Amino acid sequence: MWNAPNIITLFRVALIPVFVVIYFLDWRWAHELGAFIFWLAAITDWFDGYLARKLKQSTPFGAFLDPVADKLIVAAALIMITHTYATLWVTVPAIVLLIREIYVSALREWMGSQGVRDEVKVSFVGKAKTTAQMLALIGLLSGLQTFMGFPIYWVSLGYILLYIAAVLSLWSMIVYTGAAWKHLGGSN
Template structure:
């Protein structure tokens, strides 16, 4: 099997995950900032592999499968790290509940897409703007939360900013989840598909939703 450049970038993103975990827990000066840089690099490859796949016309079945897996892993692993690092009290509860909402939504939408693909209607649940907005808010929130140092007053303020952004991302997560469920609901009821407001662009290698 030939692996093209976009897919190599996706594989690189997966390889960055254990690096981020090690850096996150390795208590050297500036480890949080370094972990955030690794996360940002992974996020950049997420955008870049989709751009190159379209620009170079190098889409592939393996790349289409691997790209959303890498995206979900990147977000889920980062959320687990942050939940573990901020256990206890209301901040920990808010973090855990928001993480559960985000991860649960990703699993649900992935299952929904798989079912829609089985019945030949995957185009009805293509990525929508609200899904892209959710992803962008998620990335910013996670970077802020990775960077924060909880031991100082300045860091606590930064943490609360990141926490607020993550809650907003959680709300957008629920909104976008209902968006995709609404698009698929007619097929679940055995009715003709309702496509109003559903984006049907199928050229993207990246599937951030």
């Protein structure tokens, strides 16, 4: 249980309260540092999975904790951006993303209990959604529109990517539901 991938995943979970506290500090660079911590957590998500496969250190604990860690930090970030921006233009896609995360997690759990979890495994659409979502959250959390006087438009890009992630979320939810439909209807 105490291998490198699992320790990295636990580190990601430990980053969540640090991320939230730093983001809300009354300090000039708090949002930027919070966005950096979120980015660090996103990178560790890729890294722990890579190590688990490369070192053949996959464990049931890691398989359980990794998606939980992902959902927790993403949910925290979505709640934080809805608080920061306090606009329908951020709140609606954030709610869509949260609903999708809960729905797909429940669907995968149920499919696993039926012994057919592989039919709702991660797809390309799901990976594209995750990439757009993470980049959107980094941009929106940072609040950066300029860097050292140069326009970078992170927030504007964040808005666009948030909507792309929301659309991909709905699409992947439909794909996963379609894959599970025959089992949900009770016929095998």
